[in-house]
Amino acid sequence: MKKTETMTAFLGKDTEFEGKLTFHGTIRIDGHFKGEISADGSLIIGEGAMIEANMHISYILISGEIHGNIIADDRIEIHPAGKVFGDIQAPTVVIDEGSIFEGNCRMHRAKEADESKLAVIELDGYTADTAPALGTIHGIVTGHPLQSPEPIHDILTARENKNTAEPIKGTKVSAKCKGFAEKNTRTDDSGYYELTDLEDGRWKLKVEAKGYEAVKATVEISGGGVYEQDFEYP
Template identity: 50%
Template sequence: MVFHFKKSTPNKDQMMITFLGKDTKFEGKLKFHGNLRIDGHFKGEIESDGNLIIGEDGMLEANVHTAYISIRGEVYGNIHADQRVDIRAPGKVFGNVMSPTVVIDEGVIFEGQTRMYHAKDAAEKKPVVIGVNEYTGGPPPNLTAIYGFVLDQQTGKPVRNAEIICKGQDKKETQANSSGYYEIINVKDGLWIMKIKARGYKTVKTKVEVIAGGTYKQVFNLEPRKKIPEENLVPAE
């Protein structure tokens, strides 16, 4: 069975469509445009050029190809997002993720690999939903690089001086600047293990597979341990 959903009057202020409510189950192939939220159980396949939200009660047993996806529930399957993937606590993902930008919160369960690729049309397509602010600059386009921000999970403020260690065919290290921004250039294709450490925060580890060159963005949200050293946080202006 194939389901098709489309907004009748596109409007950025329009409320989100709820496709599956809590305790509801559907199975089949789903295609939709616009914004869609799943709080029930869906099994099958999802294809869309819009934004998909998986609520805390939502469960997805499907391979997904969409523009943007935010996950707080459970997903069993591979995810391909043309713009960005947000995995928010207490989300659980069991499958591989492919997207030019991946945001993984501390406290989530993620069993799989992250494949990041250069999005040629990223400047033309912007997700409607609100997430971590995207950096407008980045490393030179002629270099293969992983770049992004290190942020405080609770306040959203940049975490400066965070250590970023990247291990693959060789080892590369850098530190986040006063804006929480970092970049690692001249990264070879292949699987890289990234570790992010900062005083007062829990250490984060993730796997990233770089393919076909280009520049790739990775944003890290660090969970505070207790009191954060003031020199690590950038004061509000």
């Protein structure tokens, strides 16, 4: 489980922006952005987002589509629904099975992070106040194919089926925390889920996939931020 900085802005699904985007903190884009991105912080590209931009950032998580070159000082993650058409460069690069990447990849040594910067977002000269410190939990739910009722005679095929985890779509993911309303969502076709607007506290997650036993995890949110919690069924 990883935590990034406090979420400072959110560009929704039906929004369109063109220009230069500069920010500190964490921003999520689900809409269409065209231009240039420069950030000392974390960028989350949601599924369905379209980005046409070269960018230099600290950390990026990609579930949408990007056309442009990416330089990250910390980490680049391309999730199963993600598509990147351009060159990427970072100390750590994670490309999940099912994602699309067309370009060159270069890895370099990480720089020291400056954790003292304030969370501020600037878009074409406009500076916005930071949003309330609410948390987000996201991740991927995967599982190994259920055993076939018919005998498998091909030993190699059986071994591959056992060792290959696949995204599980339509899985119910719920989160409970004492004193707050329960949050619920379902995974998309890539097995990705996201729970947003979570207050500080110990959130108990429960994942219920058809044909599998329920699995649980606990994520403690402190000061808002973005947390990653993946689930893999045996």
